[in-house]
Amino acid sequence: MNAVKRQKNRKVLLMGKSGAGKSSMRAVVFSNYVAKDVRRLGATIDVEHSNIKFMGNLMLNLWDCGGQDGFVENYLTHQRTHVFSSVAVLIFVFDIESREFMADIQNYYNIIQALEECSPTAKIFCLIHKMDLVQARLRIQLLDERVELIKAQSRGFAETMEFYATSIWDQSLYKAWTQIIYYLIPNAHTIEEMLKQLAEVIDARELILYERTTCLMVTKVTRSEKENPYHDRFERISSILKTHKQSMAKHTGIPAGSANFAELQIKAAGFMFFITRLTENTNLAVCIPPAEHIFNTARLNIELSKASFASLDVASRKRPVEGSVAGSSSTGDLDRA
Amino acid sequence: TGKLPNSKTQDGKPRLLLMGQRRSGKSSISNVVFHKLPPSETLYLETTTKIKKESMHSFMDFQVWDLPGQFDYLDSAFDSAEIFSEIGALVWVIDAQDEYLEAITKLNATILKLQSTFPSINVEVFVHKVDGLSDDYRSDTYRDIVQRVQDELSDAGVENAPVSFYQTSIYDHSIFEAFSKVIQKLIPELPTLEALLNALCANCRIEKAYLFDIVSKIYIATDTSPTDIGSYEICSDYIDVIIDITEIYGKIPDPNEEFTNGAEQIGAKEVGNGPAESLITLEKKGNYLYLREVHQYLTLICILGDDSPTDRKGLIDYNVSVFEHALTQVFPR
Ligand SMILES: Nc1nc2c(ncn2[C@@H]2O[C@H](COP(=O)(O)OP(=O)(O)OP(=O)(O)O)[C@@H](O)[C@H]2O)c(=O)[nH]1
Ligand SMILES: Nc1nc2c(ncn2[C@@H]2O[C@H](COP(=O)(O)OP(=O)(O)O)[C@@H](O)[C@H]2O)c(=O)[nH]1
Ligand SMILES: [Mg+2]
Structure with a gap:
């Protein structure tokens, strides 16, 4: 039996009123959609399940819950325990453009009650979505207002919950989802320790581990003496990589899901940088001082450390037979991007 | 100049x-x-x-x-x-x-x-x-x-x-x-540049080569093989990747913009901070995109095409330095 390091299934609910943008964000983050293509998506009927494998034994069971009133009613009544029990994370999406914010809050409150009843230890991530529709200078204030109102209706979750302003049109979506994934990964610390050692050995300024399909950051190590002023660089790079993957797919005709580069390198006056495949599910981004010998030894050492990282990666081992969901890497019907 | x-x-x-x-x-x-x-x-x-x-x-x-x-x-x-x-x-x-x-x-x-x-x-x-x-x-x-x-x-x-x-x-x-x-159309040296790019492409079987002004993403010349819209797009997307990453790791932002004659200067502060070299290797196609700074303001970007084994990079590097040398005679730095 694979009892020692069996993958951890984590149930994640994605909820919010119909049209809030739940399926859109799922398509962009997990199914290689370009932001402008989400218009093709229809309203979600009932619940769409997807199972996504991540580095570090994580198996995400994502429940995209269609937000039309009839469905929500059903979740709260007949399917109450089925939907709300053993939830690790609830992602609740608020549409910033919504004209009935008070009705949204009421709907939210009903869901919170059900969650508190069935999964009191769950964590809530609230996404205030479609922020691109608000002028940049008004965003912070608007977010703060909404956060206050939502918190007041969050019962026992108010203390631990997190809020993010998001839009499928920029990196803010990656920022939020990176935090969600990081919260869920069971052995993030082990991975981090190994990365730290690697960073020492190759004298890296920064190492960032990215999941390959989603380009979401798993974890990072920073060793640089000077503080990098770009605090949003991790989600920026996620967004850069995702966009680039789509561009390559379009140009080469390879489907976006497999238009992966083996390596990208940049040598500039002040730094050297490369991204290379580390394990089956991850890419490693490396920033080092600008010297050819450091570059060469770094590449070599990473090559050598691949095996030990592979042991942390679920996909490289056989899937446990019991209880695993059929087609575990499928992302449901969104796959046909 | x-x-x-x-x-x-x-x-x-x-x-x-x-x-x-x-x-x-x-x-x-x-x-x-x-x-x-x-x-x-x-x-x-x-x-x-x-x-x-x-x-x-x-x-x-x-x-x-x-x-x-x-x-x-x-x-x-x-x-x-x-x-x-x-x-x-x-x-x-x-x-x-x-x-x-x-x-x-x-x-x-x-x-x-x-x-x-x-x-x-x-x-x-x-x-x-x-x-x-x-x-x-x-x-x-x-x-x-x-x-x-x-x-x-x-x-x-x-x-x-x-x-x-x-x-x-x-x-x-x-x-x-x-x-x-x-x-x-405003560059008198265009025919010379095109001839140089043609030679480069022929010598190391490059599919398409562009000479870009990276800061503005304007290309000032390309070889004369037929251009499909996709080629410019992928190069331009590639520049975005490079510029964005270089901005994150390579530059300290400089707030002192210069002004002359009441006209705003565009791009001046970026000079000399560009990437020197870059390469993208695809899992399914080998070396695919290549970028090299060849002049204070100009960068060469090549689409290497479908059959560019990784060991051909030496040949490309060599031919590009020949090109770079020729370019300095067209545009002295
Ligand atoms: N401006 C803007 N529009 C967005 C954004 N995200 C999604 N949308 C739009 O919102 C609309 C609804 O998106 P969906 O993802 O289908 O909504 P949903 O929450 O899944 O709706 P149900 O499945 O009915 O619950 C679509 O027309 C999207 O184009 C965003 O970040 N900004
Ligand atoms: N859809 C679309 N709108 C554009 C495009 N270019 C400019 N606009 C919009 O046209 C409007 C007028 O642009 P502006 O530059 O102020 O026009 P000007 O008076 O000619 O300088 C703005 O709202 C722009 O957002 C374009 O390529 N497509
Ligand atoms: Mg939906």
């Missing part, structure tokens, strides 16, 4: 004039192309009320003038010799989503006037905002505009005016590609 020999303007810089009706998109174009403003932010631009002059410092210095649509520049109140110059291009922006008959009338009046005063100025018509139109409607509109302009000109007895047309939008690559072509 890069001064055009027969320039007659006082400052010797070729000039790009942006003209067209109000709200046709001139300021948006100028801000997106030369200031990297995200296209969606142009919704908040205010109407331009006076002529905005900017100068671009690159392999060749040139100026971009944004002329607000509410004035009549043919009126004698304006000194047309002050505005138009012998060397340069007039970029006329027409909003393809709007009524365009009046715009065409004004455009033709301007062309006719220029024919008598500065006959060698290139007139470049941007049929703009085509992103909002369906494919069919877009090409109909485009054809209609071209037809009307040409008919009116030939009715006026002008047959061979140097007028070209482009379909553009700030929401995709088309605006950069159109600017590239506009600027290429």
Whole structure:
């Protein structure tokens, strides 16, 4: 039996009123959609399940819950325990453009009650979505207002919950989802320790581990003496990589899901940088001082450390037979991007 | 460097004039192309009320003038010799989503006037905002505009005016590609550059090579093999990746923008901070994209094509340094 390091299934609910943008964000983050293509998506009927494998034994069971009133009613009544029990994370999406914010809050409150009843230890991530529709200078204030109102209706979750302003049109979506994934990964610390050692050995300024399909950051190590002023660089790079993957797919005709580069390198006056495949599910981004010998030894050492990282990666081992969901890497019907 | 020999303007810089009706998109174009403003932010631009002059410092210095649509520049109140110059291009922006008959009338009046005063100025018509139109409607509109302009000109007895047309939008690559072509016409060395690029491609079996001004994402030359739109797009996307990552790791932001003659300088602060070299290797295709800085302002980008094994990089490096050397004779640094 694979009892020692069996993958951890984590149930994640994605909820919010119909049209809030739940399926859109799922398509962009997990199914290689370009932001402008989400218009093709229809309203979600009932619940769409997807199972996504991540580095570090994580198996995400994502429940995209269609937000039309009839469905929500059903979740709260007949399917109450089925939907709300053993939830690790609830992602609740608020549409910033919504004209009935008070009705949204009421709907939210009903869901919170059900969650508190069935999964009191769950964590809530609230996404205030479609922020691109608000002028940049008004965003912070608007977010703060909404956060206050939502918190007041969050019962026992108010203390631990997190809020993010998001839009499928920029990196803010990656920022939020990176935090969600990081919260869920069971052995993030082990991975981090190994990365730290690697960073020492190759004298890296920064190492960032990215999941390959989603380009979401798993974890990072920073060793640089000077503080990098770009605090949003991790989600920026996620967004850069995702966009680039789509561009390559379009140009080469390879489907976006497999238009992966083996390596990208940049040598500039002040730094050297490369991204290379580390394990089956991850890419490693490396920033080092600008010297050819450091570059060469770094590449070599990473090559050598691949095996030990592979042991942390679920996909490289056989899937446990019991209880695993059929087609575990499928992302449901969104796959046909 | 890069001064055009027969320039007659006082400052010797070729000039790009942006003209067209109000709200046709001139300021948006100028801000997106030369200031990297995200296209969606142009919704908040205010109407331009006076002529905005900017100068671009690159392999060749040139100026971009944004002329607000509410004035009549043919009126004698304006000194047309002050505005138009012998060397340069007039970029006329027409909003393809709007009524365009009046715009065409004004455009033709301007062309006719220029024919008598500065006959060698290139007139470049941007049929703009085509992103909002369906494919069919877009090409109909485009054809209609071209037809009307040409008919009116030939009715006026002008047959061979140097007028070209482009379909553009700030929401995709088309605006950069159109600017590239506009600027290429102002480069006397273009044939030499093309010959050098052809040789490079032939020597190491490169599919397509572009010489880019990285800061503006304008390409000043490419080899003469047939270009499909996709090639420019992928190179331009590649530049975005490189620029974005270089910005994160390679630069300390410099707030001190320089100003000269009241004209904003574009791009000057970026000089010398570009990436020296980059390569993308695809899992399924081997080496695929290659980038190398070959001049203070210019970067070579090559699409290596489907069969470029990783061990061919040495050959490419060698040929590129030969190219780089030849380039310094065309554009001394
Ligand atoms: N401006 C903007 N529009 C967005 C954004 N995200 C999604 N949308 C739009 O919102 C609309 C609804 O998106 P969906 O993802 O289908 O909504 P949903 O929450 O899954 O709706 P149900 O499945 O009915 O619950 C679509 O037209 C999207 O184009 C965003 O970040 N900004
Ligand atoms: N859809 C679309 N809108 C554009 C495009 N270019 C500019 N616009 C919009 O057109 C409007 C007018 O642009 P502006 O640059 O102020 O026009 P100007 O008066 O000619 O300088 C703005 O709201 C822009 O966002 C384009 O390529 N496509
Ligand atoms: Mg949906």
